Amino acid sequence: MGMDEFQAVLKARELVRKVNPTAIPLPVELYAKEVGAVIRPQADMGPDEAGSCFEMNGKRFICTNANDRPERQRFTVCHEIAHLWLGLPSQHESLLWWSYAKRPLAEILCDVFAAELLLPYNLFQPEVERASIGLSSIDDLAERFQASVTATGSRYAAVVSEPVAFVLSEQGKVRYASRSKPLKDAPAWIPPRLDIPEGSLAKKVRAGTSFESRDAVDADVWFNDWERGGTLLEEARHLPQWDQTLSLLWFENGEVPGRKFRDERGAVYAEEENEDDALLKELDGQLRWPGKRRRR
Ligand SMILES: [Zn+2]
Incomplete structure (x- = not known):
């Protein structure tokens, strides 16, 4: 094909x-x-x-x-x-x-295509950037664009400029993870077809032991072979009628933590961003500072 x-x-x-x-x-x-x-x-x-x-x-x-x-x-x-x-x-x-399990490639491509028509980049991306990060923003966008929360969430994480991932789990297994560019570049990898990780909020809301909508979790709970450390915010929601669990993950300060190194004595130190890089970021108009987004 x-x-x-x-x-x-x-x-x-x-x-x-x-x-x-x-x-x-x-x-x-x-x-x-x-x-x-x-x-x-x-x-x-x-x-x-x-x-x-x-x-x-x-x-x-x-x-x-x-x-x-x-x-x-x-x-x-x-x-x-x-x-x-x-x-x-x-x-x-x-x-x-509603099942992502064993979906043929042609069907997945048609879904990707459909999301692109319903939530076109030029109209959707500016709305994403204007909203605060959270499942309630995805609910609002889904309502306004008349698209499902799942399709909107997946598209949201794909286009947002901050480090964000949207994970769809089904019957306790990760089916699909959509990641924004900073997380892809890191790379923060969430393997599909694994069990929802221990220690995640998604696991707790699915088991019904937590009704919390937001929690802080170590980034390596979700990301495979992750050596940068850091803490993610997670919002999770369980949809019992389809046994689907939605998770939205992000770094609250908008930055992916620097890579950690270990020197010859075994001491761990973090990658420093050099001044030139910081200057370039300002010059290219991609300004990042805490408080860029409205917080609740
Ligand atoms: Zn089809």
Whole structure:
């Protein structure tokens, strides 16, 4: 097939540019129109079926499950548009729409594409930067863009400029982690298909032993082979109806801790940022200082 996530994103942006939406929430009908498709909600679809598309007499139809919530149907429309626009055949058999487990690559690419249409970079990223970091901001953005909290959270962490990760766990296992650029660069790696880590807030809220929405956790609880130390803030939420657990992780001061070194005597010292780097950061307009964001 030869397509990867990056190409799917580029193809999605191509369609966004053609339609050039300016209003929030995004009018998905305009995207459908651009690919020559009509949207037909169907009331007789099974609960596990989200949507499909087909051609008849030269006309394209996108069917959504009329019983799904409106934001879910909007995502389905964009996902089906992806099948049409990318020319990727559907592999929807025996797939639960909410399950990330064992999802075929073509389906993942269509989801990535759909998130790009619903939460386009040019409209979404400035809103992300304006909001304070937290699940409640993701709830607000999801509401305004009429997208699911999961899709919005994943996209939020992908575009925010601060070191943030959004983790979706399912049945106690990490299914997906979306990270912002500073965390990718670090690199802070959260391996999928591992158990939700011990000591995380996600583990506690899933077990029902904590209703806390926010906690401080050591960064190496979440990040694999992490040698920089530091403490993350974690907000977690458990969704019992799907046994999904959402975690939002971030460094409160907006900085990834410097790499730690050990000298020949075994003493540990931290990487110092040199003055030239600090100066360059100011000159390129990427100013960072504590208190840049509103805090609650
Ligand atoms: Zn599909």
